[in-house]
């Protein structure tokens with residue numbers, strides 16, 4: 001299942017990212033702003049727990065998200081600003097990191113680092129700004145399935161139609177929240193119109 005956010009605020013932020021004149025700080029900041037909006041959408045149906053708290057007016061009971069049952073996993077490097085935005089909001093969520101790099105010649109993704117713990121009974125929020133061929137996310141999902149994730153929700157800024165199809169064909173159970181689905185991939189498997197290489201733009205390695 002996938003959902004694209006059709007909202008003027010989301011469109012405006014995505015189109016800010018397309019502007020090649022913004023610096024890395026503004027690029028990361030804009031990614032974080034968009035991530036909060038994606039997270040808002042992703043958590044619509046999240047189970048809540050009732051907790052007693054002390055208020056100015058005595059003890060009361062209110063509903064809260066079970067943050068401890070959420071694992072936030074980012075795909076390095078470009079997923080890092082998204083990761084920061086999610087854990088700033090879900091402060092009790094567990095973090096995990098996957099290093100996955102797309103080979104520039106073959107366009108195949110390679111897993112080079114896995115720092116994700118056991119995910120049994122946990123909802124995983126998997127963040128990566130770009131879904132081009134979908135290879136990196138398929139690799140990430142396979143790793144998370146082996147760690148017994150209860151469910152996986154991907155937060156994604158830009159996706160190609162080809163990438164969405166590949167991920168959903170292989171993993172129909174995952175949920176994807178996407179800010180903008182772009183037109184297509186070019187011969188180098190870059191998203192068109194896209195925004196270039198998100199990792200390079202976030203970390204000044206152009």
Ligand code: PRP
Nearest residue numbers: 076077078101102132133134135136199
């Ligand atoms: C980019 C991007 C995704 C992946 C998307 O990362 O951030 O992780 O490519 O491509 P795919 O859907 O075809 O697999 P990249 O490999 O450039 O690594 P980086 O974040 O270190 O720049």
